[in-house]
Amino acid sequence: MANEPGTRPSYTRKDFHKFLIPSLIGAVAFLFPIPQEHTINTPLGIAIDLGKSLLGDYLPILAMLFVCAGALFTLYAVAAKPRFVTEHEFLNEIFIVSPFWVGSRLLGAVFYPLIYFKIGPEIIWSMDNGGTPGMILAPALLVVFIVLAFIVPFLTDFGLMEYIGTMARPLFRPIFTLPGRAAVDCMASWVGSSSVGVVITTKMHNEGYYSDREAAIISTCFSVISIAYIYLMADFVGLPHMYFQILLSVYLVTFVLALIMPRIWPLRSIPDTYSGTGNQDLSEDIPKGFTLKEWAVHTAVEKARHQGPRTVINTCLRTFASLIVTTMPLVVSWGTVVLIIA
Numbered sequence: 001m002a003n004e005p006g007t008r009p010s011y012t013r014k015d016f017h018k019f020l021i022p023s024l025i026g027a028v029a030f031l032f033p034i035p036q037e038h039t040i041n042t043p044l045g046i047a048i049d050l051g052k053s054l055l056g057d058y059l060p061i062l063a064m065l066f067v068c069a070g071a072l073f074t075l076y077a078v079a080a081k082p083r084f085v086t087e088h089e090f091l092n093e094i095f096i097v098s099p100f101w102v103g104s105r106l107l108g109a110v111f112y113p114l115i116y117f118k119i120g121p122e123i124i125w126s127m128d129n130g131g132t133p134g135m136i137l138a139p140a141l142l143v144v145f146i147v148l149a150f151i152v153p154f155l156t157d158f159g160l161m162e163y164i165g166t167m168a169r170p171l172f173r174p175i176f177t178l179p180g181r182a183a184v185d186c187m188a189s190w191v192g193s194s195s196v197g198v199v200i201t202t203k204m205h206n207e208g209y210y211s212d213r214e215a216a217i218i219s220t221c222f223s224v225i226s227i228a229y230i231y232l233m234a235d236f237v238g239l240p241h242m243y244f245q246i247l248l249s250v251y252l253v254t255f256v257l258a259l260i261m262p263r264i265w266p267l268r269s270i271p272d273t274y275s276g277t278g279n280q281d282l283s284e285d286i287p288k289g290f291t292l293k294e295w296a297v298h299t300a301v302e303k304a305r306h307q308g309p310r311t312v313i314n315t316c317l318r319t320f321a322s323l324i325v326t327t328m329p330l331v332v333s334w335g336t337v338v339l340i341i342a
Contacts, residue, residue, distance in 0.1 A: 011301050019159040019297075019304035026154030030227055033244065044151060044231060045240050051143040059139030064112045066142070067332055070325040071109035078102055090318055094325050101326075108329030111336050112138075123340055133335030137236065138328050144235050145328075148228045149320035153312045155227070159300030161187040166296035169284060176221070177262045178214055180284045186222040190251070197223040208276035216270050221258040225250060232323075 029043045036046070055062070077085045077095035085091045115125040115134035124130045155161070165187045169180025176182070185204070189197025198219055205215035225233075230250055234243045261267055286295045 022154045022158035023160035063138040068109040071105040105329040108333035129339040130336035145323040153315035159303040163300035189223045211272040213270040217262045
């Protein structure tokens, strides 16, 4: 059990392992290099390859069903606005969308059956046009989504972000001109998803934890792309074997830009005023009795303490639904349009 603030932290072995083991599983799945046939793969990549071989010919029709179902439910949600959607934060976020997104999803639902069954003009379903996103890219993405949805909770829900974010606090003010608490937001963006980071930043800004300038910097400089999405894009373009190079390149560029952008216009000119409604204690002092490392472990264990199988299942389903509904229809709809134009 964790001690009260002001005393040195103490945890049971079970508490600590509840943070450590799932976090290691997530980190190893994404980052542990495994030599494989003259290249380097990860456990995540191996699982995706296995999924592709197992599901095989079923993938295109499964992808089509998901795209069509997501589009039809989006149309229903936007038109009828049922209470079970509008009053549910997650469902409202992914289904109550602008006309552009509704149209994009419906276009994907129209194109996909034409592509799969080879109905209508050949210019739509030929492999040079719609056949590529519909029969190759979307089915491949479906497997990636399934595996990512299972792994992401181990990165985001069991304290790993809190641990790394707390350890990074002393660096954030001198390097990025941001308070140390922003480290957790940045980890949420990089490890979980950029939208998660933006949501956290918006909430903390509204509650008075961030100034207008700080919230703008965090949202624009750090909410870029997640580890999971980098792998998704690498696999999407046929370069999963270069995942590590792409990962390092993206984050190196992000790091350099995050050093520069807060120090130049327009971010530098945003006033350090607090528009939020809260009157918060913004001190970042480590509580008495804790070292930085002990406080990092404390925050991580406290996060993990409240998680369990239900949390993993909930995050899995949300991650999968979000990727299926928001990403796959765009691949089919606009992928087909762009290839036809090209």
